Amino acid sequence: xxxxxxxLIFPNITKTxxxxxxxxxxxxxxxxxxxxxxxPSPTGFIHVGSLFGANLDRxxxxxxxxxxxxxxxxxxxxxxxxxxxxLIINGLKVFNIEFDEGPTSETEQKGNYGPYIQSERxxxxxxxxxxxxxxxxxxxxxxxxxxxxxxxxxxxxxxxVPGYYGEFAVCRNLSESQMIERVKKGDPYxxxxxxPGSMSKKIKFKDMIRGQIEFPENVQDxxxxxxxxxxxxxxxxxxxDHLMRTTHVIRGEEWIxxxxxxxxxxxxxxxxxxxxxxxxxxxxxxxxSKRKISKRKDPEASASYYKDNGxxxxxxxxxxxxxxxxxxxxxxxxxxxxxxxxxxxDPHKISSSGALxxxxxxxxxxxxxxxxxxxxxxFEDGLAWAKExxxxxxxxxxxxKDFTINIxxxxxxxxxxxxxxxxxxxxxxxxxxxxxxxxxxxxVTYEWQLVTDKTEIKAILDEYMKxxxxxxxxxxxxxxxxxxxxxxxxxxxxxxxxxxPEGFKGHVGDISTVIRVxxxxxxxxxxxxxxxxxxxxxxxxxxxxxx
RNA sequence: GGCCCAUUGGUCAAGCGGUUAAGACGCAGCCCUCUCAAGGCUGAAUCAUGGGUUCGAUUCCCGUAUGGGUCACCA
Numbered sequence: 001x002x003x004x005x006x007x008l009i010f011p012n013i014t015k016t017x018x019x020x021x022x023x024x025x026x027x028x029x030x031x032x033x034x035x036x037x038x039x040p041s042p043t044g045f046i047h048v049g050s051l052f053g054a055n056l057d058r059x060x061x062x063x064x065x066x067x068x069x070x071x072x073x074x075x076x077x078x079x080x081x082x083x084x085x086x087l088i089i090n091g092l093k094v095f096n097i098e099f100d101e102g103p104t105s106e107t108e109q110k111g112n113y114g115p116y117i118q119s120e121r122x123x124x125x126x127x128x129x130x131x132x133x134x135x136x137x138x139x140x141x142x143x144x145x146x147x148x149x150x151x152x153x154x155x156x157x158x159x160x161v162p163g164y165y166g167e168f169a170v171c172r173n174l175s176e177s178q179m180i181e182r183v184k185k186g187d188p189y190x191x192x193x194x195x196p197g198s199m200s201k202k203i204k205f206k207d208m209i210r211g212q213i214e215f216p217e218n219v220q221d222x223x224x225x226x227x228x229x230x231x232x233x234x235x236x237x238x239x240x241d242h243l244m245r246t247t248h249v250i251r252g253e254e255w256i257x258x259x260x261x262x263x264x265x266x267x268x269x270x271x272x273x274x275x276x277x278x279x280x281x282x283x284x285x286x287x288x289s290k291r292k293i294s295k296r297k298d299p300e301a302s303a304s305y306y307k308d309n310g311x312x313x314x315x316x317x318x319x320x321x322x323x324x325x326x327x328x329x330x331x332x333x334x335x336x337x338x339x340x341x342x343x344x345x346d347p348h349k350i351s352s353s354g355a356l357x358x359x360x361x362x363x364x365x366x367x368x369x370x371x372x373x374x375x376x377x378x379f380e381d382g383l384a385w386a387k388e389x390x391x392x393x394x395x396x397x398x399x400x401k402d403f404t405i406n407i408x409x410x411x412x413x414x415x416x417x418x419x420x421x422x423x424x425x426x427x428x429x430x431x432x433x434x435x436x437x438x439x440x441x442x443x444v445t446y447e448w449q450l451v452t453d454k455t456e457i458k459a460i461l462d463e464y465m466k467x468x469x470x471x472x473x474x475x476x477x478x479x480x481x482x483x484x485x486x487x488x489x490x491x492x493x494x495x496x497x498x499x500x501p502e503g504f505k506g507h508v509g510d511i512s513t514v515i516r517v518x519x520x521x522x523x524x525x526x527x528x529x530x531x532x533x534x535x536x537x538x539x540x541x542x543x544x545x546x547x
Numbered sequence: 548g549g550c551c552c553a554u555u556g557g558u559c560a561a562g563c564g565g566u567u568a569a570g571a572c573g574c575a576g577c578c579c580u581c582u583c584a585a586g587g588c589u590g591a592a593u594c595a596u597g598g599g600u601u602c603g604a605u606u607c608c609c610g611u612a613u614g615g616g617u618c619a620c621c622a
Contacts, residue, residue: 024598026616039622041621041622043622075621075622076620076621076622079621079622086599145620148619148620159549160549161549161618162549162618210552210553212549213552215550215551223620226620226621231621232619232621232622237622252616253553253616254615254616254622255549255617255622256550256551256616257615257617257618258618259551260550279551280552280553280615281615281616283614283615285558288567289614291614322560322571323559323560325557326560326561326571327561329560329570329571330570330571339588351560352552353554354614355559356558356559358558358559358572358573360558360573360574361559361571363572364571365572367585375588405601411585415586416586417584418583418584418585419584420584420585425563478581481581482581485581494580507581508581509580509581509582510581512581513581513582522583523582523583524582526582526584527582528582529581
């Protein structure tokens with residue numbers, strides 16, 4: 001039909017759509033396998049929403065024996081950033097998300113359905129655009145920005161739908177010879193879709209989360225190929241997801257409104273549509289109202305925030321899984337140590353309304369996650385964090401490796417595990433006072449409680465050192481503590497004291513508090529017996545002497 | 548404004564025509580306990596709203612309100 005025009009516009013495109021169909025055949029995968037993709041712009045920034053999506057992409061592909069690939073959408077030069085691809089790859093690797101196909105660095109790619117970088121697929125898009133022109137389904141548009149603005153203003157005045165469509169699409173109705181003439185003349189142009197849609201017709205679309213949605217058909221003659229020869233998102237989406245044989249497109253719900261366009265594009269190109277999963281936007285509470293979590297205003301919108309704050313990647317993913325499928329939480333409770341891959345994500349169970357990102361809840365998830373770690377893992381991951389963000393602490397941890405692990409191991413075994421660490425940045429608070437360097441080289445503020453009289457404190461400590469034996473088992477140890485309490489006029493048992501508060505100066509807890517505070521400066525610590533044992537008698541004496 | 552989407556406690560949510568409307572976080576109290584953390588128990592707190600449909604609506608339909616998205620040669 002418009003072969004002459006098509007050849008004139010794309011003289012160098014020699015391949016046909018059929019060629020590409022052959023180059024990228026249907027994938028040979030088991031029944032039900034999902035092919036998903038994570039398709040970011042190479043801005044280098046990973047939004048927590050992207051992480052949410054990438055995780056879903058990964059999980060769905062993995063659990064069905066499918067493929068999850070990375071595609072870089074760099075058709076907008078303005079948004080690009082140096083090293084953007086590496087930043088994305090590494091940023092996701094931190095959360096154990098890796099791809100089966102796609103770029104593996106700025107310069108390398110793997111997989112048979114590439115190239116996976118859109119700017120390298122120019123010929124492919126142009127081939128399909130050319131074919132559309134040939135079929136009379138696309139055309140060159142010579143309108144300038146000013147003309148487009150004028151059209152828009154007119155439409156706004158008339159209070160009708162703005163855009164390039166119908167009678168407003170002036171270039172659409174140019175004759176082929178007029179088009180050829182203007183192209184030859186060198187007038188700048190872009191390629192637009194010649195939309196076959198009608199405003200009065202409706203289309204039905206099915207989203208895996210939201211179910212059926214009805215829209216009026218698309219009538220806009222949207223841009224397919226921009227003046228730089230690169231495609232717009234919409235066109236690239238149709239071509240790429242078809243050619244890369246994507247079965248499930250997972251993307252943010254902001255794309256829902258362009259569904260009519262995408263349906264039309266697939267139709268016009270003769271492609272079968274994939275399934276769609278439009279994920280809810282992660283929101284943020286802003287003084288009582290919800291708003292989209294924002295890169296500019298909210299540090300927690302960035303995936304790197306969690307690393308910076310020492311929140312383990314496992315916890316972040318678990319939290320995200322929580323908002324993905326709310327039954328994950330129960331599953332996790334029953335399978336605290338199980339690998340994520342054992343949980344089957346159900347796309348239909350994803351909530352359709354955007355969840356408020358809850359840092360407090362994340363904190364709780366994180367506490368539970370860390371509670372499943374061994375002392376060794378806490379040491380390693382904590383140290384890795386500290387090396388980057390708290391060098392001083394890292395040095396101490398390394399210098400006293402065994403001691404640190406032993407301390408971290410207090411109340412960590414058995415079925416009632418200590419849950420006092422939610423992030424690595426709390427490690428300092430939990431460990432520092434036990435290192436001699438910190439204890440002796442700094443001013444210690446002793447938070448005495450009931451017993452504050454210096455002479456009495458000294459007497460208690462002296463007496464305690466007389467009876468303390470590091471070889472005692474816990475019961476013996478505690479009995480000795482009670483003996484000391486009794487000797488100084490304190491009740492052996494808390495209950496005893498409560499029954500008769502007048503009869504005693506206090507109870508055994510007040511005595512152990514004296515020991516605890518003298519030893520650490522703090523009223524609250526993990527199990528005192530274990531701490532004493534780990535410090536050893538000599539260091540206990542030194543610490544007491546400091547007072 | 549047009550078109551879409553959403554709406555169960557403060558937050559995340561289960562629910563899919565009949566329920567004392569789960570559970571989790573947070574909050575409060577109690578218990579346990581040498582402190583803290585954990586754990587156990589208890590409590591306060593929810594179906595946006597008006598109409599239908601129905602013997603019966605949180606659940607289905609319509610309107611309203613509120614929140615969100617989108618209307619680019621950005622993705």
